[in-house]
Amino acid sequence: MPIQKLAWKFLVIGSKGSGKSSFISFMVYGEMAPGIPRSMIKKTVTREIDGKRYSVDILFQEADEDAGKVMGTATGMIVIIDLTNPESLGFAEKVIARAYEMNKINVYIVGNKTDLKYEAQIWKEDLEKLSKRFGSKFYMVSCKDGTGFDGILDDMVDKIISRNVLRK
Ligand SMILES: Nc1nc2c(ncn2[C@@H]2O[C@H](COP(=O)(O)OP(=O)(O)OP(=O)(O)O)[C@@H](O)[C@H]2O)c(=O)[nH]1
Ligand SMILES: [Mg+2]
Numbered sequence: 786m787p788i789q790k791l792a793w794k795f796l797v798i799g800s801k802g803s804g805k806s807s808f809i810s811f812m813v814y815g816e817m818a819p820g821i822p823r824s825m826i827k828k829t830v831t832r833e834i835d836g837k838r839y840s841v842d843i844l845f846q847e848a849d850e851d852a853g854k855v856m857g858t859a860t861g862m863i864v865i866i867d868l869t870n871p872e873s874l875g876f877a878e879k880v881i882a883r884a885y886e887m888n889k890i891n892v893y894i895v896g897n898k899t900d901l902k903y904e905a906q907i908w909k910e911d912l913e914k915l916s917k918r919f920g921s922k923f924y925m926v927s928c929k930d931g932t933g934f935d936g937i938l939d940d941m942v943d944k945i946i947s948r949n950v951l952r953k
Contacts, residue, residue, distance in 0.1 A: 786836075786837070786838050787837070787838070788838040788839070788840055789837065789838065789839050789840070790839075790840050790841075790842075791839060791840070791841045791842070792841070792842040792844070793841060793842070793843050793844070793860035793861060793945070794843075794844045794846055794858060794859045794860055794861075795843050795844065795845050795846070795859065795860065795861040795862070795863060795941075796846055796848055796855055796856060796859040796861070796862045796863070797809055797845055797846065797847050797848070797863045797865060798847075798848045798849065798855075798862060798863070798864055798865070798880055799849065799864060799865030799866060799867070799873065799876065799877065799880075799897075800849065800866075800867065800870065800872055800873040800876040800877075801849055802867060802870070803865040803866060803867040803870065803873050803876075803897060804865055804867060804897040804898060804928050805847045805848075805849070805865050806847060807897075807928035807929075808863070808865055808895065808897060808926070808928055809826055809845045809847065810826075810928070811926075811928050811931065811934055812828060812845065812934070812937075812938055813826050813827075813828045813845070815931075816931075817928045817929060825844050825845065825846050826844070826845045827842055827843065827844050827845070828842075828843050828845070828938075829841065829842050829843070830843060830938060830939065830942050832939065832942055832943060832946065834943060834946055834947065839942075839946055841942055841946075843861075843938075843942075846859070853883055853887070856883070856884055856887055856889060857887070859889070860891060860945065860949075861891040861892075861893065861941060861945060862880075862884055862889060862891065862892045862893065863893050863895055863941075864877045864880055864881055864892065864893065864894050864895065864921075865877075865895050865897050866894065866895065866896050866897065866907060866912065867897055867898055867907075868896050868897065868898050868899065868901065868905045868906065868907045868908075869898055869901050869904040869905060869906055869907075870906065870907075871906045871907060873907065874907050874911060874915075877894065877915065878915065881894070881915065881919050881921065882919075885919050890948065891941075891944070891945050891948070891949075892919065892921040893921060893922055893923070893924065893941055894912055894915055894916055894921050894922070894923035894924070895923070895924050895925075895926055896909070896912045896923065896924070896925045896926070897926055897927065897928055898927060898928070898929070899925050899926060899927040899932055899933065900927040900929045900930050900932065909925060912925070922940075922944070924937055
């Protein structure tokens with residue numbers, strides 16, 4: 786079966802301490818490795834859709850400001866919201882609105898730290914609202930206990946392939 790090779794950059798963006806590094810680490814290594822360098826980390830995802838195989842090299846890049854500058858070249862954007870930090874939601878709203886203006890369509894919202902139930906300041910309903918407003922899918926995860934990570938990256942990749950690649 787022929788295989789189509791793709792290379793994408795995923796921007797992982799969110800307010801300070803929202804869990805960007807932890808999220809990337811969990812995606813790539815399957816655990817929350819403390820102190821991973823704020824550099825670009827790559828993961829290859831292989832998918833089969835409609836009888837075609839795709840191998841996608843995803844480069845994760847972390848960002849917490851100057852969103853517009855870094856957004857330009859990103860294929861996908863993962864916006865991390867710290868559920869225990871109200872400012873995190875405001876930051877996310879600003880970033881998503883900016884992405885929307887730039888016609889970025891592959892934007893995903895991730896509510897992180899679901900393990901800290903008793904400290905939550907932002908709830909699923911808040912993310913639902915944001916998700917509906919901008920048409921971006923949302924996920925709830927904990928980088929600490931690994932909740933919500935099953936199939937999340939495959940799901941994002943499949944969406945982009947069916948939206949951008951199959952349509953051409
Ligand atoms: N309880 C809990 N703590 C988390 C979770 N995810 C991240 N943390 C903690 O939150 C803090 C910040 O996590 P990072 O992954 O460094 O967040 P970041 O967004 O990369 O931070 P900056 O790069 O400094 O902006 C760390 O102390 C993590 O251990 C989670 O799901 N649950
Ligand atoms: Mg970080």
